[in-house]
Amino acid sequence: MSAYGQFCPVAKAMELLDERWTMLVVRELLAGSSHFNDLRRGVPRMSPTLLSRRLRTLIRAGVVERQYDGNRTSYALTEAGQELGPIVNALGTWGMRWVPELGDEDLDPHLLMWDIRRSIDPDAASNGRTVLRFTFPMLRTNAKDWWVVVDPNGVGLCDFDPGFPVAVTVEADLRTLTKVWRGDLAWRAAVKSGGLTLHGPSALRRAVPEWLKLSGFADVPRPALAS
Amino acid sequence: MSAYGQFCPVAKAMELLDERWTMLVVRELLAGSSHFNDLRRGVPRMSPTLLSRRLRTLIRAGVVERQYDGNRTSYALTEAGQELGPIVNALGTWGMRWVPELGDEDLDPHLLMWDIRRSIDPDAASNGRTVLRFTFPMLRTNAKDWWVVVDPNGVGLCDFDPGFPVAVTVEADLRTLTKVWRGDLAWRAAVKSGGLTLHGPSALRRAVPEWLKLSGFADVPRPALAS
DNA sequence: CAGTATCCATTTCGATACTG
DNA sequence: CAGTATCGAAATGGATACTG
Numbered sequence: 001m002s003a004y005g006q007f008c009p010v011a012k013a014m015e016l017l018d019e020r021w022t023m024l025v026v027r028e029l030l031a032g033s034s035h036f037n038d039l040r041r042g043v044p045r046m047s048p049t050l051l052s053r054r055l056r057t058l059i060r061a062g063v064v065e066r067q068y069d070g071n072r073t074s075y076a077l078t079e080a081g082q083e084l085g086p087i088v089n090a091l092g093t094w095g096m097r098w099v100p101e102l103g104d105e106d107l108d109p110h111l112l113m114w115d116i117r118r119s120i121d122p123d124a125a126s127n128g129r130t131v132l133r134f135t136f137p138m139l140r141t142n143a144k145d146w147w148v149v150v151d152p153n154g155v156g157l158c159d160f161d162p163g164f165p166v167a168v169t170v171e172a173d174l175r176t177l178t179k180v181w182r183g184d185l186a187w188r189a190a191v192k193s194g195g196l197t198l199h200g201p202s203a204l205r206r207a208v209p210e211w212l213k214l215s216g217f218a219d220v221p222r223p224a225l226a227s
Numbered sequence: 228m229s230a231y232g233q234f235c236p237v238a239k240a241m242e243l244l245d246e247r248w249t250m251l252v253v254r255e256l257l258a259g260s261s262h263f264n265d266l267r268r269g270v271p272r273m274s275p276t277l278l279s280r281r282l283r284t285l286i287r288a289g290v291v292e293r294q295y296d297g298n299r300t301s302y303a304l305t306e307a308g309q310e311l312g313p314i315v316n317a318l319g320t321w322g323m324r325w326v327p328e329l330g331d332e333d334l335d336p337h338l339l340m341w342d343i344r345r346s347i348d349p350d351a352a353s354n355g356r357t358v359l360r361f362t363f364p365m366l367r368t369n370a371k372d373w374w375v376v377v378d379p380n381g382v383g384l385c386d387f388d389p390g391f392p393v394a395v396t397v398e399a400d401l402r403t404l405t406k407v408w409r410g411d412l413a414w415r416a417a418v419k420s421g422g423l424t425l426h427g428p429s430a431l432r433r434a435v436p437e438w439l440k441l442s443g444f445a446d447v448p449r450p451a452l453a454s
Numbered sequence: 455c456a457g458t459a460t461c462c463a464t465t466t467c468g469a470t471a472c473t474g
Numbered sequence: 475c476a477g478t479a480t481c482g483a484a485a486t487g488g489a490t491a492c493t494g
Contacts, residue, residue: 002247002485005272007333007405008342009322009444010254010315016326017318018245020229020487027237036456045232047488052457062325073456079450080325087321088237090314091244095236098289098307099243106234115235178234217236223306229465247467263476274468279477300476 016061017084021046025054026081027088029064031118034074044110096220100184107174109136109143112181117148117157119213125150131162132208133169136177150211168200168208183218243288244311248273252281253308254315256291258345261301271337323447327411334401336363336370339408344375344384346440352377358389359435360396363404377438395427395435410445 002019004011017023021043028042040051055075058064063081067074077084113134124130134146142159149156149164156162170177176195179185187209190196198205229246231238244250248270255269267278282302285291290308294301304311340361351357361373369386376383376391383389397404403422406412414436417423425432 003330003332004248004251005332005335006251006338007329007335007409008251008254008319008338009326009409009442009447010319011251011322012326012329012333013318013322014250018247018250020245021231023241023245024231024233024235024238027235043233045488047490048457049459049489050487053487071455080321083321083324087314087317090317091240092235092237094307094310094314095238095240097310099236099239102234102239103230105230105232106239108232108234111233111235182234182236215236220236272468274470275477276469276479277467298475 016057016063019054019057021050022054022058023088023091025051025058026063026077026084027092029075029077029081030085030088034076035072036075039075041110041114044108044114092217093220096182096217097223100222102175102178104175107178109139109141109146109174112174112178113146113148113157115215116181116212117155119215120148120150120155120211121213122150122152122154124211125152128152129164130167131164132211133166134177135169135171136174137171138173166200168198168204170208171197171199181215181218183214183220243284243290246281246284248277249281249285250315250318252278252285253290253304253311254319256302256304256308257312257315261303262299263302266302268337268341271335271341319444320447323409323444324450327449329402329405331402334405336366336368336373336401339401339405340373340375340384342442343408343439344382346442347375347377347382347438348440349377349379349381351438352379355379356391357394358391359438360393361404362396362398363401364398365400393427395425395431397435398424398426408442408445410441410447 003015006012024043024046025039028039031042033039033042036051040046040048043051055064055066058081059066061080062078063084065076065078067076116134130150132148132150134148136144145159145161147158147160147162147166149158149162173195176185176190176193180187180190180196187196191198198208230242233239251270251273252266255266258269260266260269263278267273267275270278282291282293285308286293288307289305290311292303292305294303357377359375359377361375363371372386372388374385374387374389374393376385376389400422403412403417403420407414407417407423414423418425425435
């Protein structure tokens, strides 16, 4: 029931790509996730059953390949999948420009931290391990506190205290940090508004914006607003 | 229930754009249709109720504008809608490259003739009105015979004999003409295979390929096939 | 870690007929 | 021409629990 009955190549593409969640799974693969549970973190509200089904559909369509390296399963984009990169990029750019408002429903600390984690350069921790703590005081859930462990070997994300000393704590309103990440709000303005506060030695505090890269779409030029 | 609960701009874009049929309506608007019943011809299997609903959604999203010119309603893309042009294009290109097979279900004489009609240059009829007849002998439906009336003022499409003298008749197998239109099969090869035959004075027969432009995606380079 | 199984509420869509 | 009304069938997906 998902076929359009059209020979038009746009229709043939959309038969696959307009299924709910599919583009977000592709986006997550493009962003570098390759294991099932990593993919899940990029689409936190998707049930594992559905993710599994979408992956199978993408494999059948020749967009994704399943690999068994050693004893882990992983997923990778085929050449066809890689060619969706510019499309996902264009969609994100379009979304930034024309769907700028976020509802409270769109804020998600799990996804935000997952994205932030991914964008941190491991080499930022020049001298050994560095831990950043993020806290969202307004949240009452178990998604309130996060620890990002930056290590030359990689960047880890915990929702529990891993026990290492914390260099800087970022205390933020969820919406504020989300807007900063998206490039909707300047870091400086966020701090000024009180929606974002750093705690820690001032030298380290000043270094935080160096580590914490923003979304790849943060620099998309917004359309001039008509009023 | 169609929201993703993500601040990611790709997700925000797809909340709108991954709804079934939506991209095809946009494609049709980009191709130049602006009236309800013209749009319908570009998405023949979509019910009018659903088209109406999608248009309303697109209007609410700021992608389409409804206009009342004189006594006709028409739809046009806004600036946001125009910016979907490159995306639709990229999707069609991707579809050509990676979804090359067409099922019998994908063949549709209504859509094919609608597309062919659109691509004919009215000025091709240099000396007054010219009528091309298309016939699909294998079809038993009322979609078997078509008349394309090329006139300096525009190109009309009829599924009944308008009564004007016919310059050339194109007799074709539906799949063959569809493949020619998509650029999957060369005109010459189609004729040779017997899937496409022209009837009429040879001077006019030779002119047909000049009038009958192919799909905008016909020239997309196909990926090298692995075997 | 990498998924499957189950199950039902909800949505969605297609077909058809009809209207100002 | 430009839609709306209605209605049932199908599918879709969310939640949750479970498994090798």
